[in-house]
Every structure is written in C-alpha cells, then in structure tokens.
Amino acid sequence: xxxxxxxxxxxxxxxxxxxxxxxxxxxxxxxxxxxxxxxxxxxxxxxxxxxxxxxxxxxxxxxxxxxxxxxxxxxxxxxxxxxxxxxxxxxxxxxxxxxxxxxxxxxxxxxxxxxxxxxxxxxxxxxxxxxxxxxxxxxxxxxxxxxxxxxxxxxxxxxxxxxxxxxxxxxxxxxxxxxxxxxxxxxxxxxxxxxxxxxxxxxxxxxxxxxxxxxxxxxxxxxxxxxxxx
Ligand code: ADP
Ligand code: MG
Numbered sequence: 001x002x003x004x005x006x007x008x009x010x011x012x013x014x015x016x017x018x019x020x021x022x023x024x025x026x027x028x029x030x031x032x033x034x035x036x037x038x039x040x041x042x043x044x045x046x047x048x049x050x051x052x053x054x055x056x057x058x059x060x061x062x063x064x065x066x067x068x069x070x071x072x073x074x075x076x077x078x079x080x081x082x083x084x085x086x087x088x089x090x091x092x093x094x095x096x097x098x099x100x101x102x103x104x105x106x107x108x109x110x111x112x113x114x115x116x117x118x119x120x121x122x123x124x125x126x127x128x129x130x131x132x133x134x135x136x137x138x139x140x141x142x143x144x145x146x147x148x149x150x151x152x153x154x155x156x157x158x159x160x161x162x163x164x165x166x167x168x169x170x171x172x173x174x175x176x177x178x179x180x181x182x183x184x185x186x187x188x189x190x191x192x193x194x195x196x197x198x199x200x201x202x203x204x205x206x207x208x209x210x211x212x213x214x215x216x217x218x219x220x221x222x223x224x225x226x227x228x229x230x
Contacts, residue, residue: 002065003165003197004030004053009062011048011220022048025062026222028215030199032164035191035230038201039208040217046201047169049217053199054087054167055079067164084112088158088196090168094150096142096157102129103138106156113161128156131193132186148179152186159190166190168200177206184210188230 011023023045030036038046051057052064055071056079064071067086074082096105107125110116116124129135132152142150151171158166168187172180184207191198200211208214211228 001032002029003032003034003067004028004199005063005065006052007063009049009052009064010060011045011052011057012060022220023052023059024220026220028222028225030197030213033191033195033197034213035188035198035211036200036213036215036225037208037211037228038199038215038217039203041203043219044217045220046203046217048220050167050169050199050201053165054089055083084109084161086164088161088163088166090151090154090158090166090171090200092170092173094142094147094154094174096150096153098142101139101141102134102145102153105142105153106160109157109161124160125156128160129153131159131190132156146179147175148182151175151179151183155183155186155190159194159196162194163196165197165199168198170201170203172202172204172207180204180207181210184230 006026006028009023009026013020013022038049040046052059053066069082103125106128110121129138132155134152134156137145137149172183175183187198190196202208209229212230213225214228215225216223
C-alpha cells in the first residue's frame with residue numbers, strides 16, 4: 001500500500017536575484033512501513049523534499065499525496081492539523097526544549113491533544129521513553145544528556161503522537177559513527193515494532209547502508225531509488 005505518492009513534484013525558491021530550482025519533476029511512490037533514505041550532497045534538495053512531505057511547505061507544481069490526502073489542497077491550519085495527526089519530526093540538532101526535562105519534552109506534542117486524560121498522557125510518554133531506552137533519564141534536562149541520548153528523546157517525542165510517518169532530516173549529522181549507527185538501528189526497531197514508516201535524509205556514507213531503500217538526489221533531480229543493504 002502506498003503511503004506517499006509524488007508526481008512531477010517541483011519546488012522553486014524565488015529569491016531576489018535568482019530562482020533556485022530546488023526540486024525538479026520528482027516522482028516516487030513510498031510504501032507503508034518503508035525504511036527509506038534520501039541521499040545526496042549538500043544542496044541537492046533533501047530538506048526541501050522532506051519539508052514538502054511533512055506539509056511544512058508547498059510545492060511549486062506537481063502533485064503529492066500523503067496517507068491518502070492531497071496535501072496541496074490543505075490550508076495552513078489543515079496542514080498543521082494533518083502534521084499533528086500523521087507526522088513526527090526528528091532534527092539534526094535534536095531541537096529539545098532546554099528548560100524541559102526529557103519527560104516533558106516527550107510530553108510536549110501531547111499537551112494540545114485535548115481528548116487525552118493526564119493519566120493516559122503520562123502512560124504514553126513513559127511508553128515512548130521506554131521504547132527508546134530512556135526511562136531512567138526521564139527527569140534529566142537536555143544539557144545533562146549526550147548527543148545520542150538527546151536524539152533518543154527526540155525519537156520518543158516523534159513517536160508519542162503515534163504518527164503514520166516519521167521524517168528525520170540528517171538525524172545523525174551531529175553524532176559520532178557508533179552513535180549514528182545505534183540511532184539508525186533504533187529507528188528501524190521502531191519501524192518494526194510499531195509499523196511506522198521512517199524517511200530520513202543523509203549524506204553520511206557510513207549509515208546509508210542501513211536504509212532498506214536508498215533514493216539519490218542530485219541538483220534537485222531524483223536519479224534513482226534502489227534497494228539498500230539494511
Ligand atoms: P539539502 O537539504 O540537500 O542540503 P536543500 O533542500 O536545503 O538541500 O536546498 C536545495 C537548494 O535550494 C539549494 O540550492 C539551496 O540553496 C536552495 N534553498 C533551500 N532553501 C531555500 C530558501 N528558503 N530560499 C532560497 N533557496 C533555498
Ligand atoms: Mg538539508
């Protein structure tokens with residue numbers, strides 16, 4: 001079953017001087033449960049593409065369906081709602097809130113979910129922290145955590161809303177090789193255990209092999225998608 005279908009997807013940034021063609025006529029079809037990497041050098045369009053899939057930005061032309069929804073038709077508020085219900089995000093620089101504990105960081109995306117009672121909310125947060133092996137550190141502040149631990153908390157935060165899809169933009173760029181590898185293994189385990197589709201970007205050749213599908217971008221063009229070694 002397809003989760004994401006892109007047809008002739010293009011994005012041009014209009015700057016003062018020039019128009020930057022960040023994505024050009026990109027086509028792909030990503031299945032539910034995929035563990036897929038978009039790879040390519042800096043400037044090849046990875047972040048632009050993940051932003052479109054995550055409904056953070058709109059394409060210039062083409063079509064994009066995510067979880068059966070034509071995301072081009074969503075207004076700003078609808079897009080925000082769609083993200084809240086369907087998409088979890090993981091960032092290169094972890095983006096934890098410095099004044100909140102690990103527990104509170106993971107709880108944060110649930111605070112707005114009104115139908116959840118406090119006890120259920122707590123339960124979900126603890127479950128997510130347990131899944132990433134961070135239960136013991138739940139009361140620690142981000143500054144007390146290593147890079148790998150921060151990214152584990154960020155993964156728990158992405159999972160806690162029970163999204164269909166997690167998008168991770170260069171999630172291992174600030175981690176050493178061994179930690180990067182562990183984070184990739186953890187993401188794959190979350191895919192296996194919860195059936196959540198994971199799409200990440202990287203230009204790190206050391207972890208590209210962990211992806212099950214590798215899609216290569218160059219100058220905004222999707223050159224190919226092929227089976228990885230993961
Ligand atoms: P990557 O994530 O692979 O490094 P990006 O998607 O960030 O690539 O960028 C693709 C191209 O689009 C680059 O040439 C970049 O300079 C340009 N670009 C990205 N974001 C913007 C923006 N907001 N305004 C103008 N140009 C942009
Ligand atoms: Mg980028």
